[in-house]
Amino acid sequence: MSKQEWPLYEVFIRSKAGLSHRHAGSLHAADDQMALSNARDTYTRRSEGVSLWVVRSDRIVASDPTETSAFFEPAEDKIYRHPTFYEIPEGVENL
Template sequence: MSKQEWPLYEVFIRSRSGLSHRHAGSVHAADDEMALSNARDTYTRRNEGVSIWVVRSDKIVASDPAETAAFFEPAEDKIYRHPTFYEIPDEVENL
């Protein structure tokens, strides 16, 4: 029998109600149900979460590392997009 790797799933866990899900890692699983079980058994053994999302890794659309410059650098020299760029006059009280 040929050994076929199960598809990879990315695991996102919400540690407390009110917080957003954070990427925790990935698991292999043959189907969606198993992915959820495996994520639970692998990443929440020490009481880490209250909610789990799993999504097949090949369903995630990701930015291309080769295009990092085009994607992210234009934002680097536009410091006026940060609120800290602006000096707040002393007269302004409630901002």
């Protein structure tokens, strides 16, 4: 029997209510339902999460590594975009 690789899926886990889903890793599965089951069995064995997303890796649109300079470097010398020029009033804890 010929061995055909199952498609790759990316797994995202929400570790607790209120936090956003974070990328946890990837896995192979024959279809979407199996991907969800496999994600549960592979990535949440030690109570890592309360919610799971899976998405086929080839459906993700990613930025091109060779274009990093055009994509991200222009932001590096624009320090005025960071809110670092303000004095934080006393008593404000989370800003």
